[in-house]
Amino acid sequence: MTPGVVIVGTGQGGFQTAVSLRSEGYDGPITLIGEEPHLPYQRPPLSKGFLAGKQQAHHVTLRPAPFYGDHQIELLAGEQVIELDRTRRRVQLSSGAQIPYKALVLAVGASIRKLTVPGADLDGVCYLRTFDDSTDLKARLLRASEVIVIGGGFIGLEFAAVARSQGKPVTVVEVQPRLMARAVSPVISETFEILHGGHGVEFVYGIGVSEIMGTAGRVGEIVLSDGTRRKADLVVAGIGVLPNMALARHAGLAVDNGVVVDEYLRTSDENIYAIGDCAEHPNSFAGGRTRLESVQNAVDQAACAAAAIAGRASPYCEVPWFWTEQYDVKLQMAGLSAGYESAIPRGTPESRKFSVFYFRGERLIAVDSVNRPGDHLAARKLLASAASLTPAQAADEGFDLKTHR
Amino acid sequence: MPKITYISYSGDQKQVEVPIGDSVMEGAVQNGIDGIVAECGGSCMCATCHVYVEEQFLDRLNPIEETEEEMLGSTAAERKPNSRLSCQLAVTDVFEGLIVHTPPTQK
Numbered sequence: 001m002t003p004g005v006v007i008v009g010t011g012q013g014g015f016q017t018a019v020s021l022r023s024e025g026y027d028g029p030i031t032l033i034g035e036e037p038h039l040p041y042q043r044p045p046l047s048k049g050f051l052a053g054k055q056q057a058h059h060v061t062l063r064p065a066p067f068y069g070d071h072q073i074e075l076l077a078g079e080q081v082i083e084l085d086r087t088r089r090r091v092q093l094s095s096g097a098q099i100p101y102k103a104l105v106l107a108v109g110a111s112i113r114k115l116t117v118p119g120a121d122l123d124g125v126c127y128l129r130t131f132d133d134s135t136d137l138k139a140r141l142l143r144a145s146e147v148i149v150i151g152g153g154f155i156g157l158e159f160a161a162v163a164r165s166q167g168k169p170v171t172v173v174e175v176q177p178r179l180m181a182r183a184v185s186p187v188i189s190e191t192f193e194i195l196h197g198g199h200g201v202e203f204v205y206g207i208g209v210s211e212i213m214g215t216a217g218r219v220g221e222i223v224l225s226d227g228t229r230r231k232a233d234l235v236v237a238g239i240g241v242l243p244n245m246a247l248a249r250h251a252g253l254a255v256d257n258g259v260v261v262d263e264y265l266r267t268s269d270e271n272i273y274a275i276g277d278c279a280e281h282p283n284s285f286a287g288g289r290t291r292l293e294s295v296q297n298a299v300d301q302a303a304c305a306a307a308a309i310a311g312r313a314s315p316y317c318e319v320p321w322f323w324t325e326q327y328d329v330k331l332q333m334a335g336l337s338a339g340y341e342s343a344i345p346r347g348t349p350e351s352r353k354f355s356v357f358y359f360r361g362e363r364l365i366a367v368d369s370v371n372r373p374g375d376h377l378a379a380r381k382l383l384a385s386a387a388s389l390t391p392a393q394a395a396d397e398g399f400d401l402k403t404h405r
Numbered sequence: 406m407p408k409i410t411y412i413s414y415s416g417d418q419k420q421v422e423v424p425i426g427d428s429v430m431e432g433a434v435q436n437g438i439d440g441i442v443a444e445c446g447g448s449c450m451c452a453t454c455h456v457y458v459e460e461q462f463l464d465r466l467n468p469i470e471e472t473e474e475e476m477l478g479s480t481a482a483e484r485k486p487n488s489r490l491s492c493q494l495a496v497t498d499v500f501e502g503l504i505v506h507t508p509p510t511q512k
Contacts, residue, residue, distance in 0.1 A: 042446045059431060060446075067437045299444060323450045330472070332450060373472055377452060377479030402478060 002029055003100040005309055006091055008081050008247070009107035010034025012042060013276030013298035015062050017105050018073045020306035030073045031099055033091070037078035038131055039065060044295060046134035047158040048325055052165065053138065060131065084251040086269055103271055103309045106248060106259055107302070110241035110277040110293060115150065119212030124219035125235045128155055137236065144168055144234035148222055150209055152179040154324045156238035157192065161326040164199045171202040171230060173209060173222075183322070183333065185343045185356055188368050195329055195352070243278045243291060256280050258291040263315035265305045273308070275301035285320055285336045285365070285383070296321045319383045321376070332376035335366030335383045344391045346375065355379070357394035364389045378402045407500040411456075413440045414509045423496045429505060430454040430491035440507030447492040452476040453512055454491040456505040463487060465499045482508030 005021060007014045010032055018032050034040070040062045049055035058064075068075040076093070083092040090100040112127040114120065126137055137159075141147070147163045149156045152174030163170045172179075178189035179196075193203065204224065211223040212235060221231045243258040254260040254268040258280030265273045265281060276298035280291045300318040307313065322333040329352060337343075340358035347354030355375040358366040364387075367379035378401035382389055385405065393399045406422035409432050423432030433441040433454075442453035449472050458466065466489065469477070473493045477484050491505065 044446055044448070048448075058435065059427070062434075063437060064435050070437060295444065295446075323445065323448065325448060330448070330450065371472075372475070373450065374475035374478050377476065381479075 001100060003089065003102040004029025004031065005103045005105065006099055006101040007032045007105045007107055008091065009109055010036065010040040010075070010077060011107060011109050011276065011298065012062070012295055013302045014105070014107035015040035016299045016302035017107060017275065017306050020303045021309060022071050024306050024310035024312065026306070026310045028102070031076060032073055033076045033079050033081055033093070035078070035080050036130060039063070039077065041131055046131060047128055047155050048162070051134050051138055051159070052162045081247060084247055086251055089271065101271070103273065105305055106267070106272065106274040106278060107276050107298070108244040108247060108278045110243045113240045113242055115209065115237050115239070117209055117211050119214060122212055122214040122219040123217050124214070124233060125212055125237065127237055128159060129241070140234055141166060141168065146232045147234045147236070148173060148230060148232040149236050149238065151238040152176070152203070153182070153238055153240070154180065156236065157196065157326050158324060159236050159238065160196060160201050161199070164201055165327070171204060172196070173204045173207065173224065175206065175208045177205050184368055185337065185340070185358070187343065187345065187349055187356060188331065188370065191349050191352065191370060192326065195327060199327060241277065241293060245278065248274065264308050264313050265301055265316055266308070273305040275305050281316060284317060292320055294320065294322045319380050321380055330371055330373065332369045332373060333366065334376055334379040337366035337368065340365060342391060344394045346395055346397060347372065357391070359391060375401060407496055407498060408502060409500060410504045411438045411440070412504065412506045414507060425496055425498065427496055428492050429456065429494040429496065429503070432496065433491065441491060442511040443492060449473060449476060449490060449493055452480050452490060455480040455482060455508050455511060456489055456491045457485055457508065458487045458489050459504040459506070460487055462503050466494060481510045481512050
């Protein structure tokens with residue numbers, strides 16, 4: 001077997017690597033290996049339309065089965081890579097097969113962080129990351145009568161929105177004093193608190209969960225760290241993810257907060273790349289090394305690694321962007337707002353159609369847009385070109401962001 | 406199922422049947438048609454499923470809503486009077502025979 005490109009991970013990043021290699025003109029073998037027994041699929045709908053029953057399985061599948069054969073991409077779904085032999089340049093699969101590589105791409109993603117409190121293993125304590133998780137939760141949600149969401153981040157809030165839309169009583173428990181605190185500024189948090197409050201979601205802030213209790217192995221109530229108890233027959237925890245680094249670590253690759261890569265997304269072994277949720281990479285928008293969990297980051301890093309493998313290496317420098325949808329509100333984020341010094345609104349939060357421009361010193365570093373997709377796309381261009389924008393221009397709704405350079 | 410024809414910028418043409426209720430974007434993606442990226446998966450978030458609809462079909466389509474209008478203002482390829490985001494075109498019986506052209510670039 002001629003060694004080709006082996007891609008470990010069939011998420012959005014792994015899938016896109018294969019597609020981009022072909023569009024870059026690479027015509028050698030491509031093997032795409034994933035642990036889940038499914039065709040590569042998109043994750044965003046799993047906490048939105050698919051969970052709500054508005055989208056079916058074929059809508060979340062990235063491409064139908066014949067696509068892979070048509071593009072000479074060997075898809076091994078339901079196979080686990082258990083070892084990476086860098087000396088012989090081959091991967092060992094749990095099924096016993098060994099596959100040689102010329103270049104290897106680790107698109108191994110991240111795994112949910114699990115609750116560790118007593119009772120966390122009770123039936124009815126759930127997480128949302130995979131297609132199977134979402135399918136299971138969709139059924140559980142229909143039967144649920146009291147829902148508690150642990151974690152007021154994107155996943156928790158998207159789940160809460162779907163649960164409320166089905167009329168289920170929902171309480172969100174968030175250890176921080178506000179929602180999505182790691183990602184957005186207080187004015188955005190407040191907008192979403194009002195939105196969810198208007199739909200009947202209850203919030204508990206600044207408190208953790210100390211125990212989950214139940215009978216006959218089923219969840220019945222949770223105990224908060226202040227001793228109060230709340231009934232629940234469905235608990236969904238959205239408390240973040242951890243990068244999958246075991247394979248890289250055992251192979252002796254550099255790992256830190258993820259698999260360590262350079263600006264070309266190469267690991268400490270020049271024949272091995274790492275992309276997406278698992279890759280700790282230098283990022284000028286972060287002002288240093290970071291790890292990002294997003295579709296944009298997975299897709300753009302896939303294209304960057306594929307170009308490098310095809311002999312057209314250029315440093316990764318794409319503008320980070322993210323989105324979430326809750327009820328009828330879209331929040332789109334461009335850039336990375338951490339460390340901002342001033343937050344300038346464009347439009348009013350009350351209108352639920354506004355953006356917030358974040359500046360560090362005189363420099364625009366990020367823009368969050370609520371139901372203003374035009375601002376979001378303009379912001380991505382402004383950030384990509386490092387255009388200078390003043391806070392006054394940002395706040396002036398008459399100022400045309402689209403044509404500003 | 407209505408038949409929809411996708412014509413790429415370089416002139417490649419492919420006709421496929423798209424189930425009622427699916428979008429014109431999904432029809433392309435599920436049939437392996439290049440030229441539509443649909444990075445956000447159909448959430449009207451990314452403007453990378455831009456198509457030009459042949460004029461004679463324009464009045465059969467659902468009207469452009471506010472979000473799509475805003476996104477169309479920022480497509481990578483030139484916006485024309487017949488520009489649409491294909492994720493916002495949910496297929497109905499009247500789409501039978503629809504012809505769309507994909508632009509030179511989506512990103």
